[in-house]
Amino acid sequence: MTSSPALGVSGLTVRYGDTTAVDSLDLSIPAGQTVALLGPNGAGKSTVVNAVLGLVPTAAGTVEVLGGRPRDAVRAGAVGAMLQHGGLPSEARVGEVLDLVRRSFPAPWPLEDLVATAGIEGLLARPVEALSGGQRQRVLLAVALAGAPPLLLLDEPTSAMDVEGRRSFWTTMRGLAARGHTIVFATHHLDEADAVADRVVVIADGRLVADGSAAQIKTGTAARTISFTAADDDPLDVLPGVTALDRRGDTVTLTTGDPETTLRALLVEGRRLPDLEVRGASLEDAVLSLTRPIGADR
Numbered sequence: 001m002t003s004s005p006a007l008g009v010s011g012l013t014v015r016y017g018d019t020t021a022v023d024s025l026d027l028s029i030p031a032g033q034t035v036a037l038l039g040p041n042g043a044g045k046s047t048v049v050n051a052v053l054g055l056v057p058t059a060a061g062t063v064e065v066l067g068g069r070p071r072d073a074v075r076a077g078a079v080g081a082m083l084q085h086g087g088l089p090s091e092a093r094v095g096e097v098l099d100l101v102r103r104s105f106p107a108p109w110p111l112e113d114l115v116a117t118a119g120i121e122g123l124l125a126r127p128v129e130a131l132s133g134g135q136r137q138r139v140l141l142a143v144a145l146a147g148a149p150p151l152l153l154l155d156e157p158t159s160a161m162d163v164e165g166r167r168s169f170w171t172t173m174r175g176l177a178a179r180g181h182t183i184v185f186a187t188h189h190l191d192e193a194d195a196v197a198d199r200v201v202v203i204a205d206g207r208l209v210a211d212g213s214a215a216q217i218k219t220g221t222a223a224r225t226i227s228f229t230a231a232d233d234d235p236l237d238v239l240p241g242v243t244a245l246d247r248r249g250d251t252v253t254l255t256t257g258d259p260e261t262t263l264r265a266l267l268v269e270g271r272r273l274p275d276l277e278v279r280g281a282s283l284e285d286a287v288l289s290l291t292r293p294i295g296a297d298r
């Protein structure tokens, strides 16, 4: 056993022309952790995953996978990935793809267990082009697991899955985590991060803005929701502190990074607030408040 983290990122900076996609990112992930990478579109999540795989050139900083260089780790089958635009040869059959990928690794995952773990029983004879979106993601998972990697990187792995598919996918991931695999996944499903991740890393504009358990992220933000009953012509989204507004019938829910100021503004205007409730933030509220400046466009 090595004492190196499964993934060590230090001062990582990645640029695409004038765009700094990842900006001086430090991250150390010990073996066995399940980590969610969260952040808005364009935050830099995919770029971090790609840099860890050695797929994009870095402008500065270092990435170590299990104490070694990313490319060596990928070649050795020590890191498996499901990428957003992961390709599969469309005319090949699933079984052929798996044979080919497994043969490229020194110690591939035994086929029967791989098929059962990825939940693709019955799909081996199917041409790739005949797979549904969710089945395709399951096959991509099998490909990612083919080298029996200790580290798994998943970029929005459940984006094409239905509710049942997502649930069973995360059950599979929990099983892998219990077997000691390190799992790093990017997602926009914050409920998945809340339910599955030991640790949540929030990125905005390529920088790390929060790092902790989902509970810590939720309590560490000032974000609260304020809900009450109001007429639908009441212009509430211009109130100070408000980062999001949701109307369901005549119930309004405001997310605010500064609940006291928002409440004061509501009351100064002499508004009645029937059914008033102030609640702690969900992970979604917390991430929104961390990644969207107060007063930004709603």
Ligand SMILES: Nc1ncnc2c1ncn2[C@@H]1O[C@H](COP(=O)(O)OP(=O)(O)OP(=O)(O)O)[C@@H](O)[C@H]1O
Residues within 6 Å of the ligand: 016, 019, 020, 021, 039, 040, 041, 042, 043, 044, 045, 046, 047, 048
């Ligand atoms: N190949 C590329 N060429 C130029 N710019 C790129 C390229 N890939 C990403 N970018 C830019 O880098 C920034 C980070 O993008 P990235 O895809 O890493 O974000 P993300 O957090 O994964 O977003 P999403 O949630 O939308 O997938 C964005 O501004 C994006 O437009």
